[in-house]
Amino acid sequence: MTRSFRKVAVIGAGTMGAGIAGQVANAGVEVLLLDLHGDGDDPDSLARRGYRRLLDPAQPGLMSRRAGERIRLGNIRDDMHQLSDCDWVAEAVVERLDVKRMLYRKIGEVADDRAIITSNTSTIPIRMLVEDMPVSRRSRFAVTHFFNPVRFMRLLELVGGDETDPDVMSRLESFCDEQLGKGVVRCRDTPGFLANRIGVYAIQCALHAAMRMGLTAVEADAIFGRPMGIPKTGVFGLYDLIGIDLMADVVRSLATILPPGDPFHAESGEIPLMTRMIANGQTGNKQGRGFYKGDAEDGSRLVLNRDTETYEPFARANLSLAEAAEKEGMSRLVDDRTKYGKFAWEVLSKTLSYAASLVPEISDDPVAIDDAMKLGYNWARGPFEMLDSLGVSAVVDRLESEGRNVPGFLLAGRERGFYSVRGRSLGVVDVSGQWSALTRPAGMVRVGEVCRALSPEISAEAASWYSCEDVAVVVFHSKANALNGESMGVLHDAVKQVQGRGMRGLLVHNDAPHFSCGVNLGTIRDFCRRDDMDGLDRFLADFQETVIAMRDADFPVVIAPAGLSLGGGFEIVLHGKQVVFHANSIMGLVETAVGVVPSGGGCKEMLYRWTEHPDCMDDLSRACWKAFMNTGYGKTATSPDQALDLAMIRNNDSYQANRDRMYRASVDAIMDGTRQKPFSRPVLYLPGQPVFEEMKTWLKTAHESDGVLTPHDVVVGTEIARIMSGGDVAPGTGFSEQDLLDAERRSFLTLARQPATLARLDSMLDTGKPLRN
Ligand code: NAI
DSSP states (O other): OOOOOSEEEEEOOSHHHHHHHHHHHHTTOEEEEEESOOSTTOTTHHHHHHHHHTTOTTSOSOSOHHHHHTEEEEETTTOGGGGGGOSEEEEOOOSOHHHHHHHHHHHHHHSOTTOEEEEOOSSOOHHHHTTTSOHHHHTTEEEEEEOSSTTTOOEEEEEEOTTOOHHHHHHHHHIIIIITOOEEEEEOSOTTTTHHHHHHHHHHHHHHHHHHHTOOHHHHHHHSSGGGTOOTTTTHHHHHHHOHHHHHHHHHHHHHHSOTTOGGGGGOOOOHHHHHHHHTTOOBGGGTBSSEESOTTTTOOEEEETTTTEEEEOOOOOOHHHHHHHHHOTHHHHHOOSHHHHHHHHHHHHHHHHHHHTTTTTOSOHHHHHHHHHHHHOOSSOHHHHHHHHOHHHHHHHHHHTTOOOOHHHHHTTTTOSEEEETTEEEEEOTTSOEEEOOOOTTOOOHHHHHHTSOOSEEOSSEEEEEETTEEEEEEOSGGGOBOHHHHHHHHHHHHHHHHTTOOEEEEEOOSSOSBOOBOHHHHHHHHHHTOHHHHHHHHHHHHHHHHHHHHOSSOEEEEOOSEEETHHHHHHHTOSEEEEETTOEEEOOGGGGTOOOTTTHHHHHHHHHHHSTTTTTOHHHHHHHHHHHHHTTOEEOSHHHHHHTTOSOTTOEEESSGGGHHHHHHHHHHHOTTOOOOOOOOEEEOOHHHHHHHHHHHHHHHHTSOOSOHHHHHHHHHHHHHHHOSSSOTTEEEOHHHHHHHHHHHHHHHHTOHHHHHHHHHHHHHSSOOOO
16 A cells, blocks of 8 residues: 655746646645745746646646645745645755755755655756755655656656665655656666666767768658657657757756766767757747747648758658668668668667666666666667667677677677566566566556567457456557457457456556557548448448447456547447546547547447436436537547546546556456446437437538538538437437447448548548648
8 A cells, every 4th residue: 555645845846846746736645836936926926837837738737627726836935834744845946956955954944854855856966965964864865856747757767865764765666656657767876867868878879970970850860760669759859849958958967977988978079050059049849940940730840951051841751761660670770771771770789788888887677777768768668678679699799790899788688688588477687697587566567568478369460369367458559559350350359258268357458658549540541442331331340349249248348548549449448347547548539530430339339428427417418419519529538537527437437647557457357346337228219300400500600600610520520410319310219229330330431432531531641630621
């Protein structure tokens, strides 16, 4: 059982402090957020500014209004006395030793002796922070290094000093893991800890190599990006995102604290072009211009020509190497002899060697280093996993043939790779060169790690199912987990097998970034292009049959989504008897954007759910309108409260703050079985034609007078209206669940025949952008 905190104070309401306060409040704990005394009438204006940032709809730091009410604002001149009943004081003020030390003195005067004090510092060693603290305070001091944005970035680096009490560390660890949902990685007090030490080095290697080898920003980002399992911002896009000026500070600061022999120094030299850019205010996204300018979404994107220092139209790199590597794996990149392949090898060989050379200095544990890069930099694989996918011995041979230094720990993985399976356990080579089974704290399980040690019962390119602990676990593994006939076939097979094999239940879960972005639009477009409406109808009917079989199964069924669950992905979620979702999940039916209607039971399920929602009880017309409006607009929920408000989850569903705790919670829920909520779907007596007419009038008005809806929006909206109201039938006509499923498919086929729908599908598939036709 976690020992929670009663009340937490966060001092410094900037980017990080406000984010930490928001996430602590999301976890249900009272927070006091203090900043400097403000000028003018409002003494708390600086803390208030930080609080307002949490309300940014593009990146909401708060999960609900209720969470916001848990934060009290103040300033360090008037409100320090309120620290007396806080059991954790988290400092997140500017990165200046003198300012931090001065603040700790003030905290020491007012805080409870038992309070834990932490700093969010990125670079200052603990021994310097605690230098003039009494011993009793030093034992209660640690660094909790969160990443920006705090709600969404999963990594927390937890660093203790020589004198930090182990109990302080375990208390912070369990709270941050279980309640704040962080992947806690314990680090030594070394410069940049784990993630920034390797991450900043990798970025710098890519930057300098691209400059030296004459790759454009677009080319470099196309290689140092998706094909390596690195976010698509790559290197130049990431520089723009973080801020070219801020990155310059980070690089300078790391260079001052790293020892002289560190390879980082060779990659930290000043680049005159970037100095000029900073002086010209071309500091990246916050100024609207850096290496890129304008918006990628609206097509106004430009890219800086580094020779002429002017902006030119942006064109995708379309590198065949990048495409091939995404399909065939990273080795394809480094085996390539073009300048792109040489660039990839240079960056990867340096970064991966650097990571290996830092064992054991920064950590004894390659898993901790891999986790830090995955959770803190959103890399798909950590350095040691990348080495495994390149083949450790191939990397070592090439380094040796190039006469380069091979770090000792790299040789430890030469024979069998760093990660390998023995018996039924996945294990990893440790600092002594020995294989040992990979262990994680109790309750923390990554399904990918479990499945790696098992053989799938059935496996296809898009999905597999495994038998784990007597539970059938269905894992999707296509790009963005787009669903096709194959993935639904695997799911249907698992549903059928559970009973026959006497298994305990079914779990649908994966630890990819997104549970599922919906049905593969390419599959739909192929049916449309071939004008194969019978085939399309069969595909939809199979989808519906699969989710209904899952819903009707007489064993426990848990769906555990994280990241995006959209369209068809969300229709699977809607048919779980119990859902264990991640707190930051984004869920919804977004089919209208591509000119179709949800037809995997999504429309009918939203209609039923609205009839059960407290806002619509006993008012069927209101339920029809709610289902029509929310599905028509493709509304998504971004927090548990919102999902409840939008009738997307039920009161037996629950959420986990930490993604790595979803698997265990789900399997426990299956074993327990008491929170399973089967749902029967009775005949609905829909309001029919009068409400259908009202909805069509609403669509017409929204198109003609408000201009909110495009012509094809009206066509698609009319089909949603037809399903949700019952369409052209007399009021009170009865619709069974199957009637509603049939209505979904009919509307889908009507729309699939329209060129305007095909144009929407083309746009989404070919450009990644929705078409408003
Ligand atoms: P920031 O500049 O956004 O915010 C700092 C805040 O501290 C400002 O609101 C400022 O008014 C306030 N402040 C300054 N002196 C104060 C004092 N004596 N008492 C109370 N408030 C005071 O800085 P940011 O980015 O939030 O960084 C905070 C800390 O977190 C730094 O130590 C930084 O190195 C670290 N950090 C920053 C990350 C980032 O991505 N920005 C990531 C991880 C760590």
